[in-house]
């Protein structure tokens with residue numbers, strides 16, 4: 001049986017953009033599953049006829065059409081047969097820039113004008129079938145974060161309609177988190193949240209974050225004023241520093257409490273650290289955020305103001321902070337907290353280059369606290385019940401000594 005393979009999707013898009021493509025996907029036209037097996041391909045997956053190449057192990061999918069028959073994930077009827085054409089297969093795809101194919105000779109097949117949209121920097125859906133898979137809203141938002149592309153007006157309208165129809169509510173937490181986490185790791189993660197907010201999806205999947213827009217802050221500390229704007233500036237600053245996912249997630253969620261400040265206190269946000277913990281826990285639970293992200297975000301939410309005030313803190317207050325943060329046992333995570341706090345300080349209009357000596361200062365005090373030989377102190381204690389206190393006292397003294405040395 002004669003069949004033809006085309007490179008499709010992200011690999012074609014990224015090659016045209018001159019970007020490295022992480023993986024390559026292929027579509028096969030004119031083949032049956034039997035023909036694929038006979039050619040040495042290995043079958044994978046149950047739902048769709050997808051195979052792995054015997055040598056490269058890249059994914060080869062039989063050309064197929066899809067039709068949605070019910071809400072949610074299970075309502076797909078998929079039709080794969082040797083008579084499904086390349087154009088039909090490309091038509092079921094999400095965006096024009098993802099609906100191009102490349103022949104073995106390197107020719108581009110582009111029935112939906114993806115190359116025009118690549119040049120114009122536009123994210124545009126291929127057909128109304130876009131609406132059949134709400135994950136596509138999240139994918140589109142993360143492509144905005146990666147490529148800095150704008151959303152075509154008709155696609156924006158379609159996404160708003162999908163959200164109004166409750167499509168986003170049917171998404172399972174794992175898929176939402178997977179896409180959000182990928183988008184957070186892109187170069188301009190703020191663009192993802194701008195797109196999600198604009199179509200109404202953010203209010204459905206993360207109302208705690210969405211609620212930050214329209215909430216004012218003091219203009220002297222926060223010239224950008226709006227809490228939502230500040231949050232995205234902090235996030236992009238963390239991304240610009242190439243920080244890992246937990247730091248970016250902590251940047252995104254550190255001020256959730258500001259959305260709950262009583263109106264008569266605005267634009268001040270006394271106690272927003274404590275107020276943020278409940279919505280943050282609710283968000284992490286709904287998204288099933290991994291423990292590393294959840295823990296750092298909670299720590300950041302609770303402690304960021306204290307870290308900003310590092311130079312005013314007494315030695316015993318610093319030691320208590322270290323203990324709450326478990327910093328002596330987990331110095332790497334404490335360093336992530338400091339990175340998130342630096343992003344918070346610099347993620348303000350006009351503060352991008354301002355110094356943040358708090359980070360080096362607390363890092364130096366932690367090193368001092370860590371230098372205490374707890375084992376030696378334990379051996380000197382005749383009563384085991386006194387050990388913890390004696391170690392704490394020694395650590396506090398070490399922190400105080402380092403503070404004096406640094407002139408604070």
Ligand SMILES: Nc1ccn([C@@H]2O[C@H](COP(=O)(O)OP(=O)(O)OP(=O)(O)O)[C@@H](O)[C@H]2O)c(=O)n1
Nearest residue numbers: 009010011025092093094095098099133135136
């Ligand atoms: N919900 C989805 C997922 C995938 N696709 C199609 O399948 C291709 C490959 O999917 P995937 O590898 O998940 O996405 P990429 O576009 O390659 O993006 P990335 O660079 O993030 O892998 C996409 O280009 C798109 O044509 C789609 O139409 N709808």
Ligand SMILES: [Mg+2]
Nearest residue numbers: 009010011023
């Ligand atoms: Mg891909």
